[in-house]
Amino acid sequence: MAKPIPEGCEGLIPHLVVNDGAAAIDFYKKALGAEELFRMPAPDGKKLMHAEIRVGGKVIFLCDDFPEMCGGKSRTPKSLGGSPVTIHQYVKDCDAAIKKAERAGATVTMPAADMFWGDRYGTVTDPFGHAWSFATHIKDLTPAEMAKAAEAAFGGCG
DSSP: OOSSSOTTTEEEEEEEEEESSHHHHHHHHHOOOOEEEEEOOOSSSSSSEEEEETTEEEEEEEEEEGGGGGTTOSHHHHHHHSOOEEEEEOOSSSSHHHHHHHHHEEEEEEEEOTTTEEEEEEEEEEETSSSEEEEEEEEOOOOOHHHHHHHHTTTTTT
């Protein structure tokens, strides 16, 4: 009997829509150390209907854009002018993760820096328009300490 929730697919799963799914898988392998789990081409063999990769032990789904199946509307971040969603990953070395992603073709949108909440943090945008953030936790802070650090970081504005 089939499991209602497949092994490894517990919890939330990001599902990325891209142009050129095969290139996206290659990028995620280079930039994030992704492991390809599954690839299902569309009947014409030109696009990917569905693919699965694993990054940091977590599954991510992806597919090519099929505007013809979505009322003629594209759903890639590039076609929409950006994405309001950022995929976040804690890593052992934030700076190294950002450099690796950049070498693979990502654009650094926020260089790594020590943040008021106790993380070293930075962001990139991948070649397909998806935003990724990386952090290394460097300091344990209480909520009061974070609030004080935020106040100092923002200079009392807000």
